[in-house]
Amino acid sequence: xxxxxxxxxxxxxxxxxxxxxxxxxxxxxxxxxxxxxxxxxxxxxxxxxxxxxxxxxxxxxxxxxxxxxxxxxxxxxxxxxxxxxxxxxxxxxxxxxxxxxxxxxxxxxxxxxxxxxxxxxxxxxxxxxxxxxxxxxxxxxxxxxxxxxxxxxxxxxxxxxxxxxxxxxxxxxxxxxxxxxxxxxxxxxxxxxxxxxxxxxxxxxxxxxxxxxxxxxxxxxxxx
Amino acid sequence: xxxxxxxxxxxxxxxxxxxxxxxxxxxxxxxxxxxxxxxxxxxxxxxxxxxxxxxxxxxxxxxxxxxxxxxxxxxxxxxxxxxxxxxxxxxxxxxxxxxxxxxxxxxxxxxxxxxxxxxxxxxxxxxxxxxxxxxxxxxxxxxxxxxxxxxxxxxxxxxxxxxxxxxxxxxxxxxxxxxxxxxxxxxxxxxxxxxxxxxxxxxxxxxxxxxxxxxxxxxxxxxxxxxxxxxxxxxxxxxxxxxxxxxxxxxxxxxxxxxxxxxxxxxxxxxxxxxxxxxxxxxxxxxxxxxxxxxxxxxxxxxxxxxxxxxxxxxxxxxxxxxxxxxxxxxxxxxxxxxxxxxxxxxxxxxxxxxxxxxxxxxxxxxxxxxxxxxxxxxxxxxxxxxxxxxxxxxxxxxxxxxxxxxxxxxxxxxxxxxxxxxxxxxxxxxxxxxxxxxxxxxxxxxxxxxxxxxxxxxxxxxxxxxxxxxxxxxxxxxxxxxxxxxxxxxxxxxxxxxxxxxxxxxxxxxxxxxxxxxxxxxxxxxxxxxxxxxxxxxxxxxxxxxxxxxxxxxxxxxxxxxxxxxxxxxxxxxxxxxxxxxxxxxxxxx
Numbered sequence: 001x002x003x004x005x006x007x008x009x010x011x012x013x014x015x016x017x018x019x020x021x022x023x024x025x026x027x028x029x030x031x032x033x034x035x036x037x038x039x040x041x042x043x044x045x046x047x048x049x050x051x052x053x054x055x056x057x058x059x060x061x062x063x064x065x066x067x068x069x070x071x072x073x074x075x076x077x078x079x080x081x082x083x084x085x086x087x088x089x090x091x092x093x094x095x096x097x098x099x100x101x102x103x104x105x106x107x108x109x110x111x112x113x114x115x116x117x118x119x120x121x122x123x124x125x126x127x128x129x130x131x132x133x134x135x136x137x138x139x140x141x142x143x144x145x146x147x148x149x150x151x152x153x154x155x156x157x158x159x160x161x162x163x164x165x166x167x168x169x170x171x172x173x174x175x176x177x178x179x180x181x182x183x184x185x186x187x188x189x190x191x192x193x194x195x196x197x198x199x200x201x202x203x204x205x206x207x208x209x210x211x212x213x214x215x216x217x218x219x220x221x222x223x224x
Numbered sequence: 225x226x227x228x229x230x231x232x233x234x235x236x237x238x239x240x241x242x243x244x245x246x247x248x249x250x251x252x253x254x255x256x257x258x259x260x261x262x263x264x265x266x267x268x269x270x271x272x273x274x275x276x277x278x279x280x281x282x283x284x285x286x287x288x289x290x291x292x293x294x295x296x297x298x299x300x301x302x303x304x305x306x307x308x309x310x311x312x313x314x315x316x317x318x319x320x321x322x323x324x325x326x327x328x329x330x331x332x333x334x335x336x337x338x339x340x341x342x343x344x345x346x347x348x349x350x351x352x353x354x355x356x357x358x359x360x361x362x363x364x365x366x367x368x369x370x371x372x373x374x375x376x377x378x379x380x381x382x383x384x385x386x387x388x389x390x391x392x393x394x395x396x397x398x399x400x401x402x403x404x405x406x407x408x409x410x411x412x413x414x415x416x417x418x419x420x421x422x423x424x425x426x427x428x429x430x431x432x433x434x435x436x437x438x439x440x441x442x443x444x445x446x447x448x449x450x451x452x453x454x455x456x457x458x459x460x461x462x463x464x465x466x467x468x469x470x471x472x473x474x475x476x477x478x479x480x481x482x483x484x485x486x487x488x489x490x491x492x493x494x495x496x497x498x499x500x501x502x503x504x505x506x507x508x509x510x511x512x513x514x515x516x517x518x519x520x521x522x523x524x525x526x527x528x529x530x531x532x533x534x535x536x537x538x539x540x541x542x543x544x545x546x547x548x549x550x551x552x553x554x555x556x557x558x559x560x561x562x563x564x565x566x567x568x569x570x571x572x573x574x575x576x577x578x579x580x581x582x583x584x585x586x587x588x589x590x591x592x593x594x595x596x597x598x599x600x601x602x603x604x605x606x607x608x609x610x611x612x613x614x615x616x617x618x619x620x621x622x623x624x625x626x627x628x629x630x631x632x633x634x635x636x637x638x639x640x641x642x643x644x645x646x647x648x649x650x651x652x653x654x655x656x657x658x659x660x661x662x663x664x665x666x667x668x669x670x671x672x673x674x675x676x677x678x679x680x681x682x683x684x685x686x687x688x689x690x691x692x693x694x695x696x697x698x699x700x701x702x703x704x705x706x707x708x709x710x711x712x713x714x715x716x717x718x719x720x721x722x723x724x725x726x727x728x729x730x731x732x733x734x735x736x737x738x739x740x741x742x743x744x745x746x747x748x749x750x751x752x753x754x755x756x757x758x759x760x761x762x763x764x765x766x767x768x769x770x771x772x773x774x775x776x777x778x779x780x781x782x783x784x785x786x787x788x789x790x791x792x793x794x795x796x797x798x799x800x801x802x803x804x805x806x807x808x809x810x811x812x813x814x815x
Binding site (some may be wrong): 038 | 408413416440
């Protein structure tokens with residue numbers, strides 16, 4: 001069985017919960033009021049999705065404005081980017097669009113985009129409607145879900161959805177033999193995509209279901 | 225298969241050292257089993273780097289320290305001054321664009337000793353890679369560009385990493401990632417880089433490390449003293465799956481010695497002799513990048529032997545050791561200097577061995593070789609032709625085979641990496657042929673196992689007798705493992721007077737005495753001490769108790785090499801003996 005390295009970066013405004021999502025995913029922990037990240041933090045986590053192993057190399061970037069110019073280092077070479085906003089802060093959702101624009105313009109051409117509305121446990125403070133975010137994600141062909149690092153809703157599912165949506169590894173890659181196998185599997189995954197990512201709420205969730213629409217802009221460019 | 229909840233997840237927190245130190249801090253209260261012991265911020269950082277500096281050119285002040293990061297790091301004024309001067313090219317040839325090089329400076333005395341992590345590293349890494357408490361390395365990335373907004377029209381700045389670790393290949397790579405980002409984005413990028421380094425796992429010899437830095441991951445193995453030197457094939461399987469986001473560094477510390485010596489290849493063996501016996505050597509070139517590569521290659525030549533004298537990959541007239549090293553009132557010191565300033569052609573004219581390297585432009589092409597060794601007097605200025613200027617006559621005859629092999633490789637356009645590996649291996653075999661007889665003789669100085677008595681002090685290594693050793697060279701010398709002929713005996717005699725021999729001998733002596741201590745401790749723990757004390761005076765028993773306590777404290781300091789069982793046996797013995805003493809004496813002993 002092959003192991004696939006996946007570089008993924010988390011982007012988004014300061015305080016939306018990027019580090020908390022990563023901590024929940026990597027260590028299954030939660031801590032109130034994490035200190036703010038300097039530059040970026042790096043972590044890895046290996047998961048098995050549909051019999052394929054994925055080693056996520058996670059670059060959790062700092063949201064503070066002074067680090068904004070460093071972002072290209074982290075999304076450069078990334079297979080996926082998770083753009084996080086806080087459902088209780090409208091401004092953080094507006095910032096998502098800025099990130100999407102930047103990634104579309106300067107990011108890797110086949111990067112998988114995911115938008116995560118975090119803190120969905122704080123229903124009474126909500127400022128961003130799930131429907132609005134979902135529609136926007138659909139429009140740009142991004143994976144979408146609402147997450148809660150605190151209650152762990154949708155955190156693991158988010159990374160699993162990314163794993164399923166990864167395009168086959170580059171054919172010019174030197175690992176021809178190993179990849180031969182994974183290519184076939186990934187093709188199977190694509191035919192399942194509707195069910196894994198687009199169908200209803202993920203098991204055990206009460207909140208936002210995990211949604212991903214077919215990538216409207218770039219999805220068709222996958223080699224068949 | 226589609227239900228996400230059925231997916232297994234493998235959590236790698238405890239297993240493979242993936243765990244970052246920041247998170248570790250967060251969970252420290254309840255998760256004590258995490259690998260890293262670092263508690264304070266910057267602990268992990270200082271395992272690798274002392275600090276990062278930015279040095280700028282100020283029109284009024286000249287070179288000036290603009291920034292030291294992290295801010296709490298202290299450097300003395302002398303250290304700062306040396307760093308400032310050494311972070312800029314010293315020659316007139318304007319280095320436009322980006323220039324990378326490194327330097328080595330003395331650390332000002334009076335600092336705290338090596339950290340625990342560094343002592344541990346020193347114990348297990350190859351001797352030639354040990355860090356020493358007296359020196360810092362500085363890895364420089366200098367940028368000079370036209371900038372109309374600045375008076376005089378030039379932007380000139382360097383980013384420098386100050387560290388004690390001689391990991392030349394790694395830090396050259398790291399600074400080449402950090403510095404351009406700094407020039408584009410300023411201080412936050414330096415902050416981010418240092419924060420990344422603060423998450424690095426400790427440099428544990430034998431470990432293959434993943435080192436995240438600014439959005440990429442460098443993978444490198446830290447060599448270990450017990451590594452097999454010849455014929456070792458590093459398993460590549462573990463690096464196979466990590467292609468897209470990893471850069472795999474082939475070595476932590478090695479430089480490309482083939483490229484370094486390309487223009488003086490016929491003299492490589494002569495240079496090996498000079499380095500081995502610790503002769504003063506100066507390397508002159510027009511760029512600090514070239515002098516660094518060459519000096520580092522010279523020092524690396526005698527691996528696994530440690531080069532024990534001082535060496536300065538890049539040395540300038542502003543260096544605080546300038547006077548000490550260039551004085552004409554004494555013989556030149558046994559150091560290797562790399563210089564670019566034409567001024568040195570005169571200042572160091574009296575030096576016995578001068579290597580002049582031309583521009584490195586022609587790497588990959590067929591090398592133009594200067595075959596003849598030149599008299600040092602022929603060197604008047606830095607514009608002289610590339611070559612080795614010396615009166616030294618080699619003790620060993622030149623191995624023409626290796627030269628032919630390399631020349632043929634160059635003609636066939638064999639990759640530089642392969643040429644480098646061939647040359648490196650040749651030098652390693654040469655050094656080992658030289659050292660094996662010494663190692664064998666050293667082993668014969670060990671006392672016999674049966675001379676280790678629990679009731680006497682541990683036996684000592686017998687003294688080294690160079691004449692006795694040289695007698696053994698006649699029948700079991702380097703000729704057994706090397707085809708190279710020549711006057712090995714005289715080479716040994718010169719070697720015995722060099723710091724390299726002294727360093728090697730002390731290292732071996734320390735190791736052997738430690739080994740004897742351990743054997744003695746084991747003998748003591750296995751002896752029937754209660755029987756022995758039966759007919760002894762109280763004072764002799766107290767003496768024995770003190771001896772055992774001594775041993776136990778030795779065991780505490782060397783817990784990684786002393787068997788736990790012997791220690792607990794000895795502990796038990798001690799308790800039993802103490803109990804045989806009168807009560808008042810017992811309480812005195814226990815305190």
